[in-house]
Amino acid sequence: MRPAHSKADDIAAALSAHGLVPRGGFAFTSSDAPPTGLSGAPAKSVLLVGQAGAAPWPHFLRWLEKQSQPIADPLDAWSREVIGTVAERFAARAVSPSDRPYLPFQQWAMRAEGLKPSPLGILMHPQYGLWHAYRGALLFEDEIALQEPRDVIHLCDTCLEKPCLKSCPVEAYSADGFAHETCLAHVRGQNGAPCRTGGCLDRNGCPYGTDYRYPAEVQA
Incomplete structure (x- = not known):
């Protein structure tokens, strides 16, 4: 349990001005090899x-x-700019999923929110489905009060039809993984217009979290 009002609440308020939200967190343990914080510790x-x-889309477009x-x-x-500004305000180090060397963002996300990968590799969220993303993280050199990860139902375990694996015309996703070259060739080819303009057909085939589905212009 965290207090009625906390540092995390203030961070959430700062992020909300840009359409972003906290996506869970945790304290590193002695068995972790944590990255460095703001001072290098x-x-x-x-x-x-x-x-x-x-x-975030309207905020991003205005920027x-x-x-x-x-x-x-x-x-x-x-x-990076938005999360970096918030990090400065709260004495944190901002990091991004595209920073190199890569940080284990997907492992952090599973640990922070109790999520598991969908057949497409995107983490399945019990409310948002596949329509969510991680844009960065804040690293603190002190322990901040955070809600404990809750147990969640992995919706993919209850989905028998798996339409996410049946919508792609070139079957880019399978039990063998993601055939990215096959996907790119199709999307860039003469028959790839639906994917280019409306997003991944497999991702859109998922029946969960549809209220959060990105509009077509965002997916494009």
């Missing part, structure tokens, strides 16, 4: 930051319109 706790649905020059990977750049 080992971090003691991590709070993941991400989105539920497409809430993008203000940029005077084209930016490579603009969504990553926006995420």
